[in-house]
Amino acid sequence: MRNTKSNRIGIAGTLFFHIGIILLLFFLGFHTPLPLPEEEGILINFGNNNQGKGIGYPTPAKSKNQTKPNSSSVKSISKQESKTKSSEQSPKEKITTQSTEEAPVLPSAKEIAKQNSAKDKARKVKAEQDRITKIQKEKQQQLELKRQQEEEIERKRLADIEIKRKKEAERQAKINAINNKAKNIFGRGKDSNSSQGKTFPSGNQGAPNGSNTSNKYEGNGLGNNGYSYDLKGRNSLSIPKPNYNLQESGKVVVEIKVDKNGKVVNARPGMPGSTTSNSTLYEAARKAALKAIFNSDSNAPAYQKGTITYHFQLD
Numbered sequence: 001m002r003n004t005k006s007n008r009i010g011i012a013g014t015l016f017f018h019i020g021i022i023l024l025l026f027f028l029g030f031h032t033p034l035p036l037p038e039e040e041g042i043l044i045n046f047g048n049n050n051q052g053k054g055i056g057y058p059t060p061a062k063s064k065n066q067t068k069p070n071s072s073s074v075k076s077i078s079k080q081e082s083k084t085k086s087s088e089q090s091p092k093e094k095i096t097t098q099s100t101e102e103a104p105v106l107p108s109a110k111e112i113a114k115q116n117s118a119k120d121k122a123r124k125v126k127a128e129q130d131r132i133t134k135i136q137k138e139k140q141q142q143l144e145l146k147r148q149q150e151e152e153i154e155r156k157r158l159a160d161i162e163i164k165r166k167k168e169a170e171r172q173a174k175i176n177a178i179n180n181k182a183k184n185i186f187g188r189g190k191d192s193n194s195s196q197g198k199t200f201p202s203g204n205q206g207a208p209n210g211s212n213t214s215n216k217y218e219g220n221g222l223g224n225n226g227y228s229y230d231l232k233g234r235n236s237l238s239i240p241k242p243n244y245n246l247q248e249s250g251k252v253v254v255e256i257k258v259d260k261n262g263k264v265v266n267a268r269p270g271m272p273g274s275t276t277s278n279s280t281l282y283e284a285a286r287k288a289a290l291k292a293i294f295n296s297d298s299n300a301p302a303y304q305k306g307t308i309t310y311h312f313q314l315d
Helices: 002-028 071-089 109-186 279-290
Strands: 227-230 236-238 250-259 264-269 303-312
Touching: 250 279, 264 279, 279 303
Parallel strands: none
Antiparallel strands: 227 303, 250 264, 250 303
16 A cells, blocks of 8 residues: 555655646747847858959960961050959048947936926026016006006196186176276175174174174184284284285285294185185285294294285275
8 A cells, every 4th residue: 555655656746746847838938038139140251352363364275277466466464464454453542331320329317307397497586577577567557557546636636726717717707897896886885784684683793802893703813994903813014905906805814824933934815704816916925924923932833824814895
């Protein structure tokens, strides 16, 4: 039994061993490798000279009837043979040939990456420049639009002021015309009303120590036929009369600015309360107001505002 079992094991082992060898040969040796290997050859040098030739050509066999050549023909033949020999033995020009072409030099991976990086950087710089240019252009457009809007608003404001001024001038002209007609008809009389009717009870409007002939209800000045002023806490030392030559009536209120020494440093006519818009009367009132002098006051503001009212009447 032991011999039989060992024989079986030996047979089985031998079969598996041979089957394994056959499989290895089948997978590793019995197939054509792809791609096929290129064909190879051996370089052969065939030479480039005539060393293999002989010195002369064989002479044909002499016939019986052939005559002996003369000496001149022999000399010519020998000369031709010497020329042929010298030409054959002279070295030929060496011809240089090339059987292969040089392949183009391709850039390395590092150079390609460097070129791509430079292109990306240039593209980013251009994009940033385009963005900045676009932003600046939009800002300029917005500034121009804002400037145009401001100019339009200012133009409308000036137009409204001019319209109001013209309407006020027309209204004042009508009032002056009516007053002139009334004065020419009735003369220069006094108002017989016993009450001015702005406050309660009835009576003359104004301060208790004021004049009943004045139409100014506030201030320190008196009179209806000259001037009056309003400058809180200050007294007038000199208020010159306006110098004008014009048959025009009306009241001009001048805003004045007085320093601590009592000198008028600025005057602006045509303030609220004026009853005329005549430019000649305005200029006469302004010049007269600049010559006015008030008492000095060290406790007063650096520049104190007040008003001087000039009454212009027909002569």
